[in-house]
Every structure is written in structure tokens, then in C-alpha cells.
Amino acid sequence: MSDAELAARPSGPLKIGDWWADPQLDELRRGDQVVKLEPRKMHLLMALARRPQQLVTLDQLLDEVWADLVVTPSSVYQSISQLRSVLGDDASQPRYIVTVPRKGYRLVAEVSEWQSEPAPPPSVAAAPAPEAQAAPEVVAPPAPSRRLLLGGSAVAAGLLGLGGAWLWQRRVTPGGQEIMLAVLPFGDASPKALEQPLADSLAESVILALSQHRQIRVVARSTSFQYRNPQALAPQAGQLAITHVLGGELRRWQQGLQLKLSLHRAADSEQLWQQVLDAPSAALASLALSAANAALQALGQPPLAAGTSSPPLADAYELYLLGLHHQRSGQIEGILKARAYFQRAIDSDPGFALAYVGQAASWIAEYHYGSGLSFRAMDARAQPLIDRALQLDPELPLALGLQGHLKANLSQHEEARRWLSRAVEKAPSDASLLNWSGSNESDDGWPARAQPFFSQAARLSPLAVQIQHRAGLAAIHAGQYQAAEAAFQRAIGLAPQHANGHWGLGILGFARGRLADAVLGYRKALLLDGKREALWGQLAWLYLDLGLADEAARAFAQFEALSATPAAARMEAARQWVRAGDPAALALALQAQPLKPAQAALERYAVIDAALLQLWLGQPQAALRSLESVIGLVLADPVPLYNNWLSFQGHHILLDVATIYSAAGQRDKAEAFIEQASAFVERYVRQGNVWHAAGYHRARVLALRGQVEAALAALEEAVRLGWRRGWWLAQDPALQGLREAPRFKALLARIEAANQEQRGKLLLS
Incomplete structure (x- = not known):
């Protein structure tokens, strides 16, 4: 201060x-x-x-x-x-x-x-300072088992708010201690032992309910579900800052449900409290809130209020829980199974808001897991489902958060921020909401704002790979490379078979100009998950930078085969002919599969990319015609064709548009796009982003404006920070005015020397 x-x-x-x-x-x-x-x-x-x-x-x-x-x-x-x-x-x-x-x-x-x-x-x-007052000490000796019978959710919540039926209880919370509660996966004690997915998802629903409490913190599922019992967690309790553990055992038979709960001190797994909840089968949807409030009472905390909306039908809720079970697999097959269960839950109870949230989340997850679903198709399916969920329950934290997450994907970051702030205010211990909030800040160009969100999320879910990955990306954008490497190494240590930690190291290598490290990171990631088409495309560009033409061709082939936007993938792959200096092969590639009008309307990026390549072939008027066939759609589209991730990689579509207009002699039109692109890049730099590509974008802006010396200085700064795409610098139509400058030729020589060293390192690895 x-x-x-x-x-x-x-x-x-x-x-x-x-x-x-x-x-x-x-x-x-x-x-x-x-x-x-x-x-x-x-x-x-x-x-x-x-x-x-x-x-x-x-x-x-x-x-x-x-x-x-x-x-x-x-x-x-x-x-x-x-x-x-x-x-x-x-x-x-x-x-x-x-x-x-x-x-x-x-x-x-x-x-x-x-x-x-x-x-x-x-x-x-x-x-x-405690986050809640300590529970009063219970001096009574152990009492005989008594059970609490649960009916509807309002009755259950009321009973648990007034008191409970205790088996026995020791002193639960020492005075002044902050409570960090881990809810472990519930065991299945049913006669036929067929209810484990239901038991696991019920425990996750208890976590979801407790995340809305303001006096305690609850550990996220991705961490607490690593342990099946309190004894397994005890050795790591101090490192994970966990104070208490809630375990459970679900028993289901024809007459109803029974949930046996136990609270343990995390450090030594000593049992502090135990209670049994009995409920009719029809009260399944109320059981998670009842269990959460029973645990809160044992911890000396005020109860959670019952929601204003009616609880869903038991059959619908069970289908939803089974959907959750499959959704958490982290594989596309599980996501598709989850969607089927969520749809069945909606069919069973059309007024069940959480089922619509689960359904929407499945579409967003499918897009991010690279199954060939396009961005626009994902948005068209997810948004109506979120709208319906919010119509049914306007204050549902997950619905608010998912709306913010979708808006962030649409680059509508200010609106996303408003939705996410409301969600986090209602569920301050939800690690997913905090992670989405951090991602939105990072994508909006505020890496310093993002890091506190990721820190809080990591505290609640220290074993979550995705949080470590996103924290590492934010650190890269801030130029904090050691912190980024530490985050990615933690991700690899937590989940050696998950691709994101290695992918992060690949991105870090690219950011530092260490292209051998970048290639190795991408290769390891793709060995673990070979269906991530975006990674194949990024790896292909790295191979082009290193002059490894055969490897680039193979990576581009994989990229095209998997891509949801095949035309855009083909245009990126056509760059290999620019790298080879083969205009005839490039012309054949552009003519081989021309874009149909309907396809061009959907893949505007591909049309502009093709126009830039036509310009490289010396066809400025053809390039202009291609551009003007889609530019109206681009300007009218609320979803921009540029963002921080593309800009970080060295792609900015507005500068490509400006280059085409400039080559066609339409300087006024070019300047409008130059100004917009420049404002975007400068804003991100002011907000604390350290990108080597920023110098490249600045050089294009300055070169298009005829400011040769300033453009060369910007390129020198880019190369100093690790920009190594020398082959494209030599061919980029935007930089045509720099090509004869001795400083420019010296820069290309420096890049080639650095890349030659990296090629040697890669061959020895």
C-alpha cells in the first residue's frame, strides 16, 4: 500500500x-x-x-x-x-x-x-482469522444410532437446519481455523453393488452445493476424487491445505435410499461425526442438499437455503447424475454418452434446469476436444440450452458461469465478465467458475488479472491439470516463463497421460524461440492425444519454421483430415509451397479445390487466406475479388476472426485484409483495417502481454504505412524476443518494402542461424 x-x-x-x-x-x-x-x-x-x-x-x-x-x-x-x-x-x-x-x-x-x-x-x-465461527464443543458421549427420515427438499432442509440426528460428534473445528473440506467419492453399499456411478455423482452434487457456502471452502472434485478414503488423503492433507474430509456410503434398495455420512479430521483421518440419512426414492434430488447441510451443521456452519425452483423428478435427477459420471471422463466418447443421459433427463423432466446446463456443456466440451464440431455449430447448439436453463432458474451459478464461458469463447469478454462475476459471487468455492473467470481475463489480454483467479482455483483444486495449463498460458502471455514452465511441469506430474502439460511446454518453446523444445512438446502431446487437430496445425508451422518440409507435409495432412474447417486447413497447408518457393504448386493447390459460395460464407478466414496467397502469386485483382466476396460478412459478424491466441501465434486477419487492399491501391480502405489491428495489438501490449509476435504485427502496420526504419526496429525487437518465422518474413506481401534493406537481410540471417541450431538440437533429441 x-x-x-x-x-x-x-x-x-x-x-x-x-x-x-x-x-x-x-x-x-x-x-x-x-x-x-x-x-x-x-x-x-x-x-x-x-x-x-x-x-x-x-x-x-x-x-x-x-x-x-x-x-x-x-x-x-x-x-x-x-x-x-x-x-x-x-x-x-x-x-x-x-x-x-x-x-x-x-x-x-x-x-x-x-x-x-x-x-x-x-x-x-x-x-x-476464521472464515466462520468455530462449532461449539459437543461434550456428550457417543449416542445410539438414530436416523433422519427425509421427504421433500423443503422439509429436509428445514430439519437439517434445526438440528440433526447424530450418531456421535467430537469437537469438529478448532477455534480460528479456516475450513477446507474435501468430499470424497461416496461408496456403494447397495445389495447388488451397481450404483457406484450414482454414488460418485451424488458426491459431486454435494460439492456443487457446498461451493455456494460463504464461510467454508470445498475442494473441487478433480482433487478430492483422487482419494477413496480419508486414510489415503491424510498424508497429503497438509500440503493440500485440507482440514476436514466428508465421506459417504450410499445404499439403495427397493424401499428407498440410505446415505451414511462421516466427517473426519484430515490430518490424521480421525472420525469426528457420523450420521445416517434415510430417504424415499422420490427424494433423490433433495439428498445432496440434505447431505451438505448435515455436514455444515456438524462443522458449526449455517445451512444452505433450498432453491426457489421445485426439485426435479427423481428419475430425471438420476439420469442427470449418470450424465455427470460420463462427462467427467475427459474423453469425447464419455462426453457423447453424457449428452444422451442429459437429453433423457430433459425428456423426463422438461423443467430441470441443470440438465440443460449439462447438455450445453457437452457441446462446448465436444468443440474443445477437437471432434470436428465447428465453433458456429457449437454456439448454435449451446446457447439455446443455456437460455432455457436461465429461464427456469435465473440464479443458477453453473448456468450463469456457462453463459459467461460461452461469451468468452465468442470474444465478448466484458459481457462474459458480468456473467462470471455473478456466478462466482453465488458460488465462491467453485473451481470451474474461477478457472473460467481467469481464462476470460487472460483471453481479454489481462494476464495479471487472470492469475489471482487461477491461484484461487488451484487452491481449491490443486490436482487439476486444466487449471495448471491455463495458469501456465497466462504466465506465458505475461512473459513469466519460469512460472509457466513450473505450471506445465506440475500438470505433467499430476497427469502424465494428459496432453495439455506437454502442449503447454510446446507453446512455451515457441514463445521463447526455442523451436526444438516446441516441437518436442507438441510431439509428446500428440502421442497422448492424436485427435487434436489444432495441435497438428501448430506443429506443421513449427516444422516450416525449421525448414523440415516432409515433416510439415505430414502434419498438415493430419490437420486437414481432422479439421472441422477443411478449407481453412487446406489454405494453411498451402503455405508449404510458399516456404518452398514454388508458385506453380501453390497455384495448383488454390485451383484444385475452389471454395463453393456456401462454404466460403462459412469459412471466411479461408477465403481471406487464399486471397493473401493469390497476392503472393502476383494476382492483386484476383485477390481483391476474393476478399470482397466475403468482407461484408466479416464486418457484419459479431464474432471477430482475430483474438489473442491467433495474434500470439503471429496471425492477424485484419492486417491480411489491409495488405490486400493496399496492394490493390485502395489505401483508404486499407488504413481502416490497419488502425483497428494496431489498436488491438497495442491494447494487449499495454495490458501486460509480452509477445514476440507483437513486434511482427507492429512491423506489418508500419511497413504498410511506409515507415521502413520503424518497421525494421519492430522486427528486431520481435527477433530479440524469440520470433523465428523468417521464411514468412521474406515472403509476406505486407513487408515487401523492407526486403532490400540491409537490416532486414541481417535479421533473416540471424533467424536462419538460430533455426539451424535448433534443427541440430532436434535431430540429437
Whole structure:
């Protein structure tokens, strides 16, 4: 914090409601109770206390409390939630902090300056700030087994909120301890032992419910499901920061359901509490919330409220749980099976919002897993399903988050941010929502904003490969290469058979100009998952950079065979003839499979790519005709043909358009696209992205504007940072005005020398 900020803080303690707040010691005191606050949370409390009863806006809090960091409003939401927990406040009936929707917060407790306050007795030590009050100690000896009979969800939630039927309970939460709960996969105790998928998915639903609680943190499924019992987790509990473990055993028979729950201390797996829930089969959809609230009561925490919508039919909910089971396989076959179950759940109960969310997520997952589904087809299928889910339950966190995730895929990052912020506010312990939020910030060009989201997600799911991969990508964009490498190595250590860790190392090699490392990373990734068409395309370009023509041809062939956009894949593959300096072969490739009008309308990128290649063949008017056949569709399309990932790799379609217009003598049209592309690149650089390709894009902008010396300087910076696509620099029509400059020729020689060294390293590997 700055000196000015520190000076603005009160110098002495304040009486805030029942608490004395001492900003010098970062302590809260109430009687003999002493709680140590993090300095930033004390600063937040003081920012509110300086204006008692007044609205303090989100912007004011961000400026005062987080002036030294770039964060999003979700940081305020989470810190306010944690402050409320420490103060013993309730957002629904606030005595301390009142939320003013979409504006900020008011401190409504009485505030007065400190006069005199006796020091606490020497035996009372300051404890770390809890996120929730400790549970009262239960002194009673073990009691005989009693069971809680559950009917409808409202009745069940009410019973669990008022009390429970305990088998027995020890002291669960030591005072001042933050609770990090791991829910393990539930066992199957059914007579025929056929219910394990149902038991696993029920445990996942308990995690989903608990992720909405504001006083505890719940570990994500991808981490907690690595362990089948508390004893297996105990040796890693400290490293994973897990304090408690919830286990369960599901028994199903003709008369109904029985769920036996047990709570354990994570460090030594000692059982602290046990309870049995009995329910009729028709109450299956209420069982997860009932189990969550039973565990919360054992932990001394307030219960979760029942949702406003009616619970789904039991048959539909069971189909949904089976869909979840298949969706988590991480393989395209499992995703397709999950979709079938989600559809059956919808057919069984058309008012079941979560089933629509699962169905939408299956389409998005299919697109990302590279099954040949096009981006537009994915969007056309997923969006109506999300719309229906939100119509049925407008406050469903997963529906809000998935809407934000889809908007981020559409490069509508500001709108995505609004949806994701709402989702995270409602489910602050959902690692998927935090991961999506970080991905959106990274894709919008804010790697520093992304990293706190990934850190929080990794804390909740330290064994999740995807989170480590996305954190590594954000670190690459920020130029933090050691941090990126550490994240990717963690991903490989967590899941050696998952492609993303090795893919990340390949991307890192490309970013650093270490093309041998890049190729090795891509090769290992594709050995593990050979159906990822995008990886084949990226590997082919690396082979072209290294002058390995045969390897490039084979990689491009795989890319074309797997691609959902075959025309675009063919145009990329045609670059190998540019690399070979063979205009006749390129002309044949362009003529062999001309794009039909309907195909051209869908694959606009391919048409513009073909036009740029026509320009390389010395056909500016043909290139212009090709461009103008699709440029209207490009301008009218709300989904841009450029983004941070393509720009990082050195592709910017707007500069290709400008190059074609410039070659055709239409300078005014060219300049409009040059300006738009330049603004995009410069914004990302200002926001903290360190791309070697940024220098290449700048060089194209400057060369198209006739600023030769400045363009050469930009290229020199790109090469210094690791840009190694020398063959295309020599052929790029946008850089035609630089080709005779001695500095340009020297740059090409430097790149070729570096690539020759990398070729040798690759051959020795």
C-alpha cells in the first residue's frame, strides 16, 4: 500500500458493533476473543468504518484497498463475505455490512473511537482469522444410532437446519481455523453393488452445493476424487491445505435410499461425526442438499437455503447424475454418452434446469476436444440450452458461469465478465467458475488479472491439470516463463497421460524461440492425444519454421483430415509451397479445390487466406475479388476472426485484409483495417502481454504505412524476443518494402542461424 493510503487509515482502534478493531495490530477483539485479520481485510473494514451508514462504491473500495493490485470486483465480493463471517454477520439479515446491489456496501453497525480497552489476559493468543465461527464443543458421549427420515427438499432442509440426528460428534473445528473440506467419492453399499456411478455423482452434487457456502471452502472434485478414503488423503492433507474430509456410503434398495455420512479430521483421518440419512426414492434430488447441510451443521456452519425452483423428478435427477459420471471422463466418447443421459433427463423432466446446463456443456466440451464440431455449430447448439436453463432458474451459478464461458469463447469478454462475476459471487468455492473467470481475463489480454483467479482455483483444486495449463498460458502471455514452465511441469506430474502439460511446454518453446523444445512438446502431446487437430496445425508451422518440409507435409495432412474447417486447413497447408518457393504448386493447390459460395460464407478466414496467397502469386485483382466476396460478412459478424491466441501465434486477419487492399491501391480502405489491428495489438501490449509476435504485427502496420526504419526496429525487437518465422518474413506481401534493406537481410540471417541450431538440437533429441 502507498504512504498516502496508510496515512488515510485511522491511527487508533475503533469500536464497530460488538468488536474493537485495531488497524495498527490488524486485530479484532471482543471480550477475551482476539482475531488476527489480514492487513488488506482490515483496510477494507476501515474503508467502510470511515464512512459509517454511507454507501461506499465498488470503485472506491478497489481504489483504496487494492490500489497496488489489478483485481476485479469479485475480490471485493469475496473479501466482504469473509469479513461478514469473521464478524458473525449474515448477508440476509445484516447487522454490520449491507449490500447495495450493483453499487457497493454500507457499514450499518455503530462506530465510535476507542477510549480505553483493557488488554486481553496473557493466556489468550491472537488466532488467524476464521472464515466462520468455530462449532461449539459437543461434550456428550457417543449416542445410539438414530436416523433422519427425509421427504421433500423443503422439509429436509428445514430439519437439517434445526438440528440433526447424530450418531456421535467430537469437537469438529478448532477455534480460528479456516475450513477446507474435501468430499470424497461416496461408496456403494447397495445389495447388488451397481450404483457406484450414482454414488460418485451424488458426491459431486454435494460439492456443487457446498461451493455456494460463504464461510467454508470445498475442494473441487478433480482433487478430492483422487482419494477413496480419508486414510489415503491424510498424508497429503497438509500440503493440500485440507482440514476436514466428508465421506459417504450410499445404499439403495427397493424401499428407498440410505446415505451414511462421516466427517473426519484430515490430518490424521480421525472420525469426528457420523450420521445416517434415510430417504424415499422420490427424494433423490433433495439428498445432496440434505447431505451438505448435515455436514455444515456438524462443522458449526449455517445451512444452505433450498432453491426457489421445485426439485426435479427423481428419475430425471438420476439420469442427470449418470450424465455427470460420463462427462467427467475427459474423453469425447464419455462426453457423447453424457449428452444422451442429459437429453433423457430433459425428456423426463422438461423443467430441470441443470440438465440443460449439462447438455450445453457437452457441446462446448465436444468443440474443445477437437471432434470436428465447428465453433458456429457449437454456439448454435449451446446457447439455446443455456437460455432455457436461465429461464427456469435465473440464479443458477453453473448456468450463469456457462453463459459467461460461452461469451468468452465468442470474444465478448466484458459481457462474459458480468456473467462470471455473478456466478462466482453465488458460488465462491467453485473451481470451474474461477478457472473460467481467469481464462476470460487472460483471453481479454489481462494476464495479471487472470492469475489471482487461477491461484484461487488451484487452491481449491490443486490436482487439476486444466487449471495448471491455463495458469501456465497466462504466465506465458505475461512473459513469466519460469512460472509457466513450473505450471506445465506440475500438470505433467499430476497427469502424465494428459496432453495439455506437454502442449503447454510446446507453446512455451515457441514463445521463447526455442523451436526444438516446441516441437518436442507438441510431439509428446500428440502421442497422448492424436485427435487434436489444432495441435497438428501448430506443429506443421513449427516444422516450416525449421525448414523440415516432409515433416510439415505430414502434419498438415493430419490437420486437414481432422479439421472441422477443411478449407481453412487446406489454405494453411498451402503455405508449404510458399516456404518452398514454388508458385506453380501453390497455384495448383488454390485451383484444385475452389471454395463453393456456401462454404466460403462459412469459412471466411479461408477465403481471406487464399486471397493473401493469390497476392503472393502476383494476382492483386484476383485477390481483391476474393476478399470482397466475403468482407461484408466479416464486418457484419459479431464474432471477430482475430483474438489473442491467433495474434500470439503471429496471425492477424485484419492486417491480411489491409495488405490486400493496399496492394490493390485502395489505401483508404486499407488504413481502416490497419488502425483497428494496431489498436488491438497495442491494447494487449499495454495490458501486460509480452509477445514476440507483437513486434511482427507492429512491423506489418508500419511497413504498410511506409515507415521502413520503424518497421525494421519492430522486427528486431520481435527477433530479440524469440520470433523465428523468417521464411514468412521474406515472403509476406505486407513487408515487401523492407526486403532490400540491409537490416532486414541481417535479421533473416540471424533467424536462419538460430533455426539451424535448433534443427541440430532436434535431430540429437
